[in-house]
Amino acid sequence: MTLIVGLANSExxxxxxxRRLTPFGGAKILGRQAEEAPKIARLLCADANxxxxxxxxxxxxxxxxxxxxxxxxxxxxxxxxxLGATIAGFCRIATESFQQKAVSVPEAQRRLSILFVGHGNxxxxxxxxxxxxxxxxxxxxxxxxxxxxxxxxxxxxxxxxEEPTLVxxxxxxxxxxxxxxxxLLLPMLKDxxxxxxxxxxxxxxxxxxxxxxxxxxxxxxxxxALVMPxxxxxxxxxxxxxxxxxxxxxxxxxxxxxxxxxxxVRFEIEVEDDPRKKLDAGPKPHxxxxxxCGSGKRYRLCHARRRRDSRGGS
Numbered sequence: 001m002t003l004i005v006g007l008a009n010s011e012x013x014x015x016x017x018x019r020r021l022t023p024f025g026g027a028k029i030l031g032r033q034a035e036e037a038p039k040i041a042r043l044l045c046a047d048a049n050x051x052x053x054x055x056x057x058x059x060x061x062x063x064x065x066x067x068x069x070x071x072x073x074x075x076x077x078x079x080x081x082x083l084g085a086t087i088a089g090f091c092r093i094a095t096e097s098f099q100q101k102a103v104s105v106p107e108a109q110r111r112l113s114i115l116f117v118g119h120g121n122x123x124x125x126x127x128x129x130x131x132x133x134x135x136x137x138x139x140x141x142x143x144x145x146x147x148x149x150x151x152x153x154x155x156x157x158x159x160x161x162e163e164p165t166l167v168x169x170x171x172x173x174x175x176x177x178x179x180x181x182x183x184l185l186l187p188m189l190k191d192x193x194x195x196x197x198x199x200x201x202x203x204x205x206x207x208x209x210x211x212x213x214x215x216x217x218x219x220x221x222x223x224x225a226l227v228m229p230x231x232x233x234x235x236x237x238x239x240x241x242x243x244x245x246x247x248x249x250x251x252x253x254x255x256x257x258x259x260x261x262x263x264x265v266r267f268e269i270e271v272e273d274d275p276r277k278k279l280d281a282g283p284k285p286h287x288x289x290x291x292x293c294g295s296g297k298r299y300r301l302c303h304a305r306r307r308r309d310s311r312g313g314s
Contacts, residue, residue, distance in 0.1 A: 002039060003171035003209070003219045004053035005181060005202060006117035008127045009189040010164055013117045013228045015040055015051035016202055018210070019250075020220025021058055035222050038066050038268040041253035042226055042236055043073060043116070048083035048128055049236070050118025051226040051252075055171040056111040056135075063101045069114065070255045070265045081257040084153060087116060087130050091151040094132065099147055111135050111145045113170045118228050120155065125230035127156040127166050165189040175215035176206070195227045196239065203241050226252055235290040235297070254289065 007014040021037035040053035058065050072093055077086030094112075102110045113133035119125040130153040134146045156164040167182040167189070184205055188198050203223050210219035221243035228236045240249040251269045266289070287300040 002055045002058075003176055003206060004039065004055055004115050004169065005176075005206070006051075006053075006115050006129065006166065006168040007185055007189060007198060007202070008117055008119070008129070008164075008166040009192055010125065010127075010160075011192055011230050012195050013051065013119060013127065013166075013230070014195055014199060014202075014225055015053055015115070015117050015228075016199065016206070016223060016225040017053040018206070018220040019222040019224060020218065035220055036248070036250065038250070038253060040224060040226055041066075041070055041255055041268075042228070043083075043086070043118075043255045043257070045077065045083045045086050045257050046081040048118055048120045049228055049232045050083065050116050050128060051228055051236075052114055052116045053170075054112060054114045056113055057102060057105060057109065060102050060105045065112065066253075067265075067267070068101065070253055070267070073255050074257055074265060077257050083116075083118075083120065083128060083130075086257055087132060087151055087153060091132050091149045094134070094149040095147070098134070098149070108145055111143075112149075115168060115170045117166065117168065119230040119232070121232055122158070124158075125232075126158060127164050129154050129166055129168060131168075131170070133170075163190045163192070172209075172215055172218055175212045175219060176209045181205070195237075199225050199227070199239050199241075207243070224250060224252060 002020065003018050005016045017040040019036050019039060021034050037058055039058070040051060043050050043052055054065065054069060072090055073086060076089030076093055078089070098112065099110070111134060113131065113135055116128070116130040118128055120128045130151060132149055132151050134149045136144050136146050138144050165186055167178065167185055169176055169178050169181055185198060185202060188201065206219070206223060207221060209215060210221060223241045225239045226236055227238065238252055242249065248270055253268045254266045256264045287298070289299050
C-alpha cells in the first residue's frame, strides 16, 4: 500500500507519491531501499504529457512493477501512440501478463492501481486523467482483486464554465479520504496558486495522514512530485521532500512512447550534492530532453554542459 495524489487545474498538474516499499508475507527490506522506492514517472505520448504513479504490489522476486509498467507503456499504444491508445493497450497487456509475472504472490495481494494525471494537446488544454486497476468493489463493500484490469478515462470539458480542477487519490483510502484532500487542496487549485505552494501544503497534510493508526505504517515520509505544465512546450519539473537530512535526492523516470524517441525509458536517477557524480553514472538523457536534475532546462543546456566543463571538453 502507498499513497498517490493527483492534482490539476487549467495551468498545471501535480502527481505526488510517497516512496515507502511495504513488503508482503513478512519479507524484510532494510535501509534506503525500503524508503526510496520509485513509484511515479512521466509519460510523453503523441497527444498528451502526463504523470503516473502506482499503488499496490511493487516487487515480487525479480519482478519490479515500476520497471514493468514503464517498459510496457513504451509500446502499448502502437500504432497511434495517443494517450487513450497507450492506456487501453496497457490495460489489455496487464490483464494478459500480470498474473504470470506475479505468480509467486498470493492472489489476494496482487492488487495494482495506476493513476494517470496531466493534460492533452488541445486549445485550451484539457485535464486528462485515467485509472487502471484490478481492484473491484463487491456488493457487500469488500474490495476484491480481479484477474482483469479495467480502465476509467476522463477529460475535462472543452469549454468549461469555471476553472477545471481535479483531486484524485489511490492507495490508503482509510488514512487519506478523498473528501478531506479535496477540501484542503481544491481551493488552492481553483485560485491557481503556484505549484510549489500546493505541493508544500499537500506534503504537510500527507505526513499528518501517515501518522494516523489507519495508515498502518504504509505511507512513507519521503515524498516526490512531478509538476506538469498544461502548456506542453514547457518542461516539467519535480520536487523531492525528505524527512531526514540526506545528500540524496531523486529525479523521476520518463517514459517516451514509440512515436517519441522510438519507445524509450529513462529510469529514475539518484543525485547527490554534486549532481555531476550521479548523472555521469546514470543513463544519459537525450540532449533535448528535460535535464533530470529538475532545473527545467534542456539537458544539453544544463548538466551536459557541466559534464563538458568538468572534463575540460568542448
